[in-house]
Amino acid sequence: MSATGIDGARSLKALNTLGVDARAAGMIELVQPEQLADTAFDPRTDLVLGEGSNVLIADDVPGTVLLNRLRGRRVVEGDGDHALIEAAGGEPWHGLVRWSLDQGLCGLENLSLIPGLAGAAPMQNIGAYGVELADHLVDLDAWDWRDRQFRRFTADECRFGYRDSHFKTGEPDRYLVTAIRLRLSRRLTPRLDYPGLAAALADASVDQPTARDVSDAVIRVRRAKLPDPATIGNAGSFFRNPVVDAGLADDLRTRFDGLPVYPAGDGRAKLSAGWMIEHCGWKGHRDGDAGISEKHALVLVNHGAASGRELVELAWRVRDSVAETFGVVLENEPRIVEFPRQHD
Numbered sequence: 001m002s003a004t005g006i007d008g009a010r011s012l013k014a015l016n017t018l019g020v021d022a023r024a025a026g027m028i029e030l031v032q033p034e035q036l037a038d039t040a041f042d043p044r045t046d047l048v049l050g051e052g053s054n055v056l057i058a059d060d061v062p063g064t065v066l067l068n069r070l071r072g073r074r075v076v077e078g079d080g081d082h083a084l085i086e087a088a089g090g091e092p093w094h095g096l097v098r099w100s101l102d103q104g105l106c107g108l109e110n111l112s113l114i115p116g117l118a119g120a121a122p123m124q125n126i127g128a129y130g131v132e133l134a135d136h137l138v139d140l141d142a143w144d145w146r147d148r149q150f151r152r153f154t155a156d157e158c159r160f161g162y163r164d165s166h167f168k169t170g171e172p173d174r175y176l177v178t179a180i181r182l183r184l185s186r187r188l189t190p191r192l193d194y195p196g197l198a199a200a201l202a203d204a205s206v207d208q209p210t211a212r213d214v215s216d217a218v219i220r221v222r223r224a225k226l227p228d229p230a231t232i233g234n235a236g237s238f239f240r241n242p243v244v245d246a247g248l249a250d251d252l253r254t255r256f257d258g259l260p261v262y263p264a265g266d267g268r269a270k271l272s273a274g275w276m277i278e279h280c281g282w283k284g285h286r287d288g289d290a291g292i293s294e295k296h297a298l299v300l301v302n303h304g305a306a307s308g309r310e311l312v313e314l315a316w317r318v319r320d321s322v323a324e325t326f327g328v329v330l331e332n333e334p335r336i337v338e339f340p341r342q343h344d
Contacts, residue, residue, distance in 0.1 A: 089119025
């Protein structure tokens with residue numbers, strides 16, 4: 001088995017974008033899908049990590065951390081206006097987006113600069129600026145830890161929802177995504193509904209944007225809104241925008257002037273979690289090294305030495321504050337990794 005085994009406790013600080021200095025008993029790099037047949041995984045003690053950009057590690061890992069380092073990307077087939085591309089699960093997502101643009105393919109430009117790996121993208125059906133992974137995913141391959149075999153999932157079988165999928169809430173920890181396949185177009189149909197994105201293109205004097213123009217604008221908007229994990233530890237937006245009944249949304253908008261509300265279909269509406277958190281006074285708040293970003297109230301930050309537990313406790317205080325004020329319970333976007341406490 002071509003793997004790198006590491007004995008003894010190993011710091012995970014450089015392997016998660018929140019910069020939490022949790023430790024693991026062991027570590028293995030997965031560089032070939034064939035390794036999986038000989039690799040043990042127990043979700044009660046072990047952890048799979050990609051870029052660590054959508055995770056808050058609250059405890060030390062008593063077992064092994066498996067690092068997804070499966071690489072490779074290719075154009076599988078093209079039929080004139082469309083093409084099917086494939087990417088291994090360990091491919092960095094943003095690099096895949098920019099590579100697809102180099103191939104003259106459109107569709108992923110609005111998803112530029114989203115951190116993480118291609119294999120993690122289906123887990124929460126990543127989305128931004130009016131586009132979701134589900135809009136383009138055809139199927140994916142995954143290793144089934146329980147049945148010890150590879151399985152292919154169609155897009156329908158992934159059961160995608162808003163920042164959700166079968167892999168996240170249906171059967172969490174059962175599958176490791178090893179490859180995804182996406183259908184893209186050679187003709188751009190720009191999605192510019194988000195006002196900030198349209199403004200960024202206007203500021204650049206772009207009237208008829210190419211897919212790369214849209215990608216560049218998304219990058220500028222995201223960098224302006226969100227702190228850089230290389231500068232301060234964070235996992236991007238920590239809470240999902242809640243989707244509630246339209247009647248409740250109308251009532252809240254009446255009671256809280258300025259609360260952004262967006263239609264979500266089927267008598268539902270989406271509320272701005274960031275606006276609610278800021279309204280409750282949390283933007284820029286700091287407890288020791290655990291804090292809320294001064295740039296964006298949705299972003300939980302580590303100013304240096306905050307533990308995973310300290311970050312979790314602050315996140316729950318924010319959640320409870322919003323629930324008390326608005327009667328809406330926020331749900332976290334990043335996965336919170338917790339293990340049973342070890343007793344002497």
